[in-house]
Amino acid sequence: MNAVQLPVLNPPLKGFLRWAYTLSITSAHEETIPWCYSNFIQLSCTKKFLENGRQCFVDFFRGKPNELNFNNPFLLTCSVNYTILENLALDAWPKFFADQIRNGYYCVVFLDEAKLSPAASYQKAPFPHHLFLYGFDWDESVFYASMFDHTGVYRNLQIPFREFQDAVQSMRQLLKESLTADHHTYFYKYEPHAPYPFDKTAAIDQLRDYINGETRLNRINYNPDDEEAFGIKVYDYLQMYYDAVENNDSRLGDRNDVRHLHVLWEHKKMMSERIGYLVDEGIIPYDEELVEGYKDVTKRAMKLRDQYIRHEIRNDKEVFERLKLRFDQFRDEEPVLMQKLITLLEG
Numbered sequence: 001m002n003a004v005q006l007p008v009l010n011p012p013l014k015g016f017l018r019w020a021y022t023l024s025i026t027s028a029h030e031e032t033i034p035w036c037y038s039n040f041i042q043l044s045c046t047k048k049f050l051e052n053g054r055q056c057f058v059d060f061f062r063g064k065p066n067e068l069n070f071n072n073p074f075l076l077t078c079s080v081n082y083t084i085l086e087n088l089a090l091d092a093w094p095k096f097f098a099d100q101i102r103n104g105y106y107c108v109v110f111l112d113e114a115k116l117s118p119a120a121s122y123q124k125a126p127f128p129h130h131l132f133l134y135g136f137d138w139d140e141s142v143f144y145a146s147m148f149d150h151t152g153v154y155r156n157l158q159i160p161f162r163e164f165q166d167a168v169q170s171m172r173q174l175l176k177e178s179l180t181a182d183h184h185t186y187f188y189k190y191e192p193h194a195p196y197p198f199d200k201t202a203a204i205d206q207l208r209d210y211i212n213g214e215t216r217l218n219r220i221n222y223n224p225d226d227e228e229a230f231g232i233k234v235y236d237y238l239q240m241y242y243d244a245v246e247n248n249d250s251r252l253g254d255r256n257d258v259r260h261l262h263v264l265w266e267h268k269k270m271m272s273e274r275i276g277y278l279v280d281e282g283i284i285p286y287d288e289e290l291v292e293g294y295k296d297v298t299k300r301a302m303k304l305r306d307q308y309i310r311h312e313i314r315n316d317k318e319v320f321e322r323l324k325l326r327f328d329q330f331r332d333e334e335p336v337l338m339q340k341l342i343t344l345l346e347g
Contacts (some may be wrong), residue, residue, distance in 0.1 A: 004101050005135030012270065013040065014154045015263035016059055017147075018067040020271055021108055021132045024146060025190055026074045035073065037274045038199040039234060041206035042215060043267055045234040047227060049241065053253035056241050058234060058260040060267065063218040066325040068108065068130070070188050073182055073196070076189040078105075081182045093168055094161040097143070098136045100187055107133040108186040112170035113147075116163050120150045126170060129181045131159070198283055200345050207342050211335045235327045238264070246320045258312070261305040268330075275341065284344040293337045300326060 009028040013019040026032040042061040049056035062071065070077045088096060097107050113129040114121040121127035134156075135144030142158040149155055174180045209215050210231035229237050238260060244252045272294040278284045279291065304326050311319040 002139050003104060003135070003137040004098075005159070006104065006106055008102060008106075008134050008146065008156070011154075012036070012273070013060065013202055013266050015259060015266050016134070017130060018302060019060065020154055021106075021130070021146070022067060022072050022075060022188070024132070024134075025106055025188060026072065029074070029190065029192075031192065031196070032074050033277070035193075035196045037277050038196075038202050039206075040267075040270050041203060041274075042210055042217070043231060043234045043263075044215070045229045045237045047229050047237060049237075049253065050244060050249065050251040053251070055254045056237075056256065056260070058238065058263050060263070061215065061217070061228075061230065063223060069184075074190060075195050076191045078187040079184045079185050080187075082110075082172060083182070086172075086184070087326040089163050090169055094136075094141070095144075096115065097133060098138060101133065101136055102129075105187040105189050108188070109133060109164075109168075110171065110183050110290050111164070111167035112174060113167065115167035115170050116147075118147065118149045118157050118158060118159075119162075120148070120152065122150065126174055126179070128171060128183065129173065130186075131167070132165075132181065147211050187226055198278070198281070198285075204342055205337045211338055232331060234330045239324060239327050242320060242323050246317075258308055261301075261308050265298070265301040268294065268301040272298045278345075284341070284347075287340065287344060290337055290340050290344070293333065297333060300329070 006025075007026045007028040011020045011023040011027055013023055023036070026036070027332065039062055040060050043058065045058045046310045057257060068077075069079060071310065097109065100107055108130045109129065110130055113119045113127040113131065114124055116122060118133070119127070121129075132146040133143045136142065137144070137158075140158075141161040143161070143164060144156065145159045146154065146156050149157065171180075175182055185282035205216065209217075213229065213231045213233035215230045241252075241260065242257075243249075245255065245257060272291075275284075275291055275294055279286050304322065307316075307319055307322060310316065
């Protein structure tokens with residue numbers, strides 16, 4: 001086979017690539033839908049981002065393990081580092097990864113994205129990052145890949161073998177000079193799971209954790225209280241973050257202003273879609289207040305993200321008042337809607 005493309009679907013979450021990459025694989029299989037809607041309820045946020053120039057992260061939370069590493073029940077996962085691959089000649093890398101794809105493995109390769117022409121970082125400072133490969137065309141000497149392009153859009157595109165090799169060689173040099181850490185390369189094979197019905201218990205636990213601003217996931221292995229905020233408490237730290245942005249706080253490190261709002265919108269969208277799924281499957285009865293309430297929250301969250309994007313273009317200072325208004329609204333409305341969902345799930 002000189003050309004292979006493994007099945008992928010436009011992923012439901014794109015805020016962080018650990019979700020986009022793994023969910024683009026599993027979302028192509030209908031049997032994974034109940035598992036997906038049993039998850040992705042909780043949010044977390046960095047607390048101490050104004051200390052020592054730390055970066056603020058707002059993200060979905062599924063426990064502490066690395067989502068790329070053995071944390072999806074439908075993916076058989078293998079990982080290797082550059083030390084293991086160091087004896088693989090550079091010109092052998094395309095065939096090595098093409099062979100893995102031919103054997104049914106999706107590849108998430110750690111390399112220097114600044115060497116890839118579609119990337120925003122192309123020909124700029126080194127940008128260590130993971131690239132998702134789901135196919136290849138040997139005659140055309142290209143991989144089929146998914147990534148954020150130079151416009152910030154997540155899409156499928158082609159990466160020439162030569163650019164791929166340049167990105168690998170650059171990463172080898174960065175590691176040799178200790179300019180970055182090795183975040184490993186991953187291989188995933190989709191494996192059908194035993195039947196996974198929608199998990200009411202898991203969903204209710206996550207909903208309660210969200211309302212209470214806490215987490216019970218994987219606490220046996222770590223204590224998150226000092227480092228992360230959860231659920232409804234995320235709004236307090238989002239407000240703190242955008243106050244710092246508005247006031248040009250010098251303590252604020254690397255910024256991801258729009259990404260925070262994008263993830264917030266994805267959370268509301270996922271909640272709304274989950275409720276629609278539960279109604280369609282007869283797991284809960286239709287409740288207009290719940291269904292329309294989360295649709296409205298989702299619409300306002302998307303509008304807020306889009307308003308901030310426009311603010312970045314024309315510097316509309318009024319956006320910060322809208323941020324505060326929406327955060328206060330969501331903080332008040334979501335617990336009511338989530339409690340209604342819990343009541344319906346408990347039936």
